[in-house]
Amino acid sequence: MSGLARDAAAFKTALHRQDYTSWHSQPPGLQPQQPPAPAGDDSKKKKRPKSSTSILLDSSAFGPADTGTGTNVNTQLVYLVNHLKQNGNPMRLQDLAILTNTPVDVDKVLLEKFKAHDRVIHDPKTDLYSYRHDFNVRNKAALLTEIQRQTRKGGGLSVRTLKESWKEAPQAIEELEKEGEVYVTRTLKDGQMRMVFWNEVKPTEEQGGMPVEKEFHDLWHGLEVPNDVDLLKALASEGLQATASAAPNVKPGAARKKGKKSAPRQRQVRITNTHLKGTIDLSRDYVAPGAAPK
Numbered sequence: 001m002s003g004l005a006r007d008a009a010a011f012k013t014a015l016h017r018q019d020y021t022s023w024h025s026q027p028p029g030l031q032p033q034q035p036p037a038p039a040g041d042d043s044k045k046k047k048r049p050k051s052s053t054s055i056l057l058d059s060s061a062f063g064p065a066d067t068g069t070g071t072n073v074n075t076q077l078v079y080l081v082n083h084l085k086q087n088g089n090p091m092r093l094q095d096l097a098i099l100t101n102t103p104v105d106v107d108k109v110l111l112e113k114f115k116a117h118d119r120v121i122h123d124p125k126t127d128l129y130s131y132r133h134d135f136n137v138r139n140k141a142a143l144l145t146e147i148q149r150q151t152r153k154g155g156g157l158s159v160r161t162l163k164e165s166w167k168e169a170p171q172a173i174e175e176l177e178k179e180g181e182v183y184v185t186r187t188l189k190d191g192q193m194r195m196v197f198w199n200e201v202k203p204t205e206e207q208g209g210m211p212v213e214k215e216f217h218d219l220w221h222g223l224e225v226p227n228d229v230d231l232l233k234a235l236a237s238e239g240l241q242a243t244a245s246a247a248p249n250v251k252p253g254a255a256r257k258k259g260k261k262s263a264p265r266q267r268q269v270r271i272t273n274t275h276l277k278g279t280i281d282l283s284r285d286y287v288a289p290g291a292a293p294k
Contacts, residue, residue: 073110076102080114081131088167090128133165140172144198147182151198156185159193 079100084091097105104110114129115122121130135157137143143166150157162169173196176182183197226234235241 073107073113076100076104076110077113077117080104080110081117081119084120084129085131085164088131090123090126090130092128096129134161135165137162137166137169140175143169143172144176144181147176147196148198151200156195156197159184159196162196 080096080102083096083100093105093111097103102110104114114120119132121132122128123130135146137146143162146162147157159170159173162173166172170193173182173184173193177184180202181199183199184193185195185197186193225231232242
């Protein structure tokens with residue numbers, strides 16, 4: 001047998017003894033096909049329901065539940081004061097604790113801070129708590145009195161602040177405006193009321209303050225201001241002239257020509273060695289022999 005034949009026989013023997021099960025290129029074996037289930041048997045199609053206990057998480061592992069008002073005393077105090085402000089009416093402490101979900105009725109520290117707040121009013125007779133607004137206004141007459149008091153001081157009142165003290169304040173201000181009792185400033189964008197002032201001059205025929213008739217109102221706004229050229233011509237035709245604008249007050253020597261530099265000023269030399277006066281000219285710079293000039 002030749003050498004080539006022996007090599008071929010040895011390769012075939014090694015090939016038969018090789019294990020292909022661990023090779024990635026080995027195709028997977030064919031799975032035996034299961035017979036289809038009968039049409040009427042649906043037991044194998046139904047999946048086993050997952051247990052609900054396997055997906056529920058223990059909420060205690062994530063800390064206490066969020067009550068919306070937090071656990072800090074100062075945060076709970078803010079919720080209490082804001083709720084008292086929005087409610088607008090006196091409230092019991094127990095009702096505040098329930099509505100704000102805060103322990104103000106059992107927590108002594110929180111209760112002391114709540115009572116000591118500068119915006120909280122406690123009535124010991126009724127044991128009710130209310131919010132202290134900037135203005136104690138509850139009707140139209142009291143509103144006008146407060147507006148008069150503030151206007152005499154030299155200022156007006158913010159409509160937003162009055163609304164916080166009394167919810168019906170905007171409607172009352174509009175009625176007072178129609179009656180001529182107050183002046184109201186509004187925003188340019190949407191015309192919302194901004195500030196209110198007391199009208200000291202009542203709209204009467206004797207004292208004035210009556211609205212201008214629409215005819216004169218239209219005539220006033222229909223006037224057009226001429227341009228500069230036409231205005232000068234109109235003045236000249238009447239024998240008038242425009243006033244000259246005042247010339248700017250410019251100090252002498254302030255205006256200088258561009259591109260030219262001013263000459264350096266002569267520096268005055270202060271002579272201190274008065275005993276050498278007459279022998280040496282101290283205003284000159286002397287150079288020592290052999291020294292290079294500066």
